[in-house]
Amino acid sequence: MIRRTIEHFSLEQICVSGQCFRMEQKGEHTYSVIAKDKYLEAAQCGGETIFYCEEEEFESFWKNYFDLDTDYHAYLECIDPRDNYLIKAAEAGSGIRILRQDLWEMIVSFLISQQNNIVRIRRCIQNLCEEYGEEKEVEGGKRYYAFPGPEALAGLHEEALKACNLGYRSKYVVRAARAVVSGEIQLREIETLSYPEAKAELLKIFGVGEKVADCICLFALHHTEAFPVDTHINQALKNHYKRGFPKRRYRGFQGIMQQYIFYYELHMGK
Structure with a gap:
């Protein structure tokens, strides 16, 4: 404590x-x-x-x-x-x-945030973590789920995350995971870049526009x-x-x- x-x-x-x-x-x-x-x-x-x-x-x-x-x-x-x-x-x-915050987590979170409200975003992310994240336990028996890494999502069908209430954003998240796993998007490299350079790299991700890229730059980087x-x-x-x-x-x-x-x-x- x-x-x-x-x-x-x-x-x-x-x-x-x-x-x-x-x-x-x-x-x-x-x-x-x-x-x-x-x-x-x-x-x-x-x-x-x-x-x-x-x-x-x-x-x-x-x-x-x-x-x-x-x-x-x-x-x-x-x-x-x-x-x-x-x-x-x-x-x-x-x-x-x-x-x-973690770069991968923010990429996914703000892809999900598009045309969405905070209550629904929270629910979508909770569903995603419970379905694909690793179950963990802290002292006292409290159980929770870690945020799923790109490897856990890259092999999915592009529509699979609709079951987690992501709707059309499902394909954004799955394609982002594939891009990271394939090496097309280098998370560690993005973490070393200046704001304009990082934003330019993030805009290459399918589904990421100006606002989402700026949110990721601010809240992750x-x-x-x-x-x-x-x-x-x-x-x-x-x-x-x-x-x-x-x-x-x-x-x-x-x-x-x-x-x-x-x-x-x-x-x-x-």
């Missing part, structure tokens, strides 16, 4: 921020998260967060996953004091951090200059940034501002 007091870190806000789909609320202050083949429960009350794991696992995996070494206060301090909308959005979502534009962001741009979002002012961390806007539009901007 690890206890930490962390500024600008909210499990509740991260859980519903639209960047991860295997995190869920278990109790009033308790959340669970599955990442790759790991399982964590964490609780937050007041300013303290309790991570129910060994220190070695926290230091080697979860601290990096939650981006806990980054000073998010510095990003908040950079917001234009004249931009009342962004100030409100950042205040509302100031506990959000950009998670450092931690290219915080990526600025995914979906219907929520489009609405905010139309209403508050007639000349476009001032990306030059936030060069290098536009994606963090995007998350504040997305969260605000999704949960509070109605």
